[in-house]
Amino acid sequence: MFGHSMKDEDFIKLSHFDRVRRGYFDKIPLNFMLIGITLGVNVFCFGNENMSLLMGVAMFLLGFLLKEKFIEKDDTELKKYAKVIEREYQERKNLT
Numbered sequence: 001m002f003g004h005s006m007k008d009e010d011f012i013k014l015s016h017f018d019r020v021r022r023g024y025f026d027k028i029p030l031n032f033m034l035i036g037i038t039l040g041v042n043v044f045c046f047g048n049e050n051m052s053l054l055m056g057v058a059m060f061l062l063g064f065l066l067k068e069k070f071i072e073k074d075d076t077e078l079k080k081y082a083k084v085i086e087r088e089y090q091e092r093k094n095l096t
Contacts, residue, residue, distance in 0.1 A: 006022070010078075012089075013085055013086065013089040014078075014085065015085075015088065018078075018085075021074075022074065025067050025070050025071055025074070026067070028063045028064075028066055028067040028070070029060050029061075029063035029064045029067055030060070030063070031063065032059040032060055032062055032063025032066070033056045033057070033059050033060035033063065034056070035059060036055045036056040036057075036058060036059025036060070037052050037053065037055065037056035037059075039055065039059075040052030040053075040054075040055035040056065
């Protein structure tokens with residue numbers, strides 16, 4: 001698996017919003033690839049399909065790098081608020 005991964009125990013402690021946000025990071029490269037192919041065909045009017053695919057691959061790599069930066073930023077933020085996240089998790093755990 002590429003990129004940073006989070007242990008299941010740590011992922012469970014996150015709030016619903018944080019889990020959804022973390023899940024969207026995985027979708028960034030494919031969305032960028034689709035945007036690149038669409039730009040290549042519709043905006044730049046590349047007649048050659050290979051050029052559109054190459055633009056899609058380049059956008060995929062750009063999206064992958066962006067995903068890595070977002071995950072690094074999210075990891076530092078989660079470390080910063082680790083005590084608050086743990087306390088909220090214990091409160092949710094005690095309610096059930």
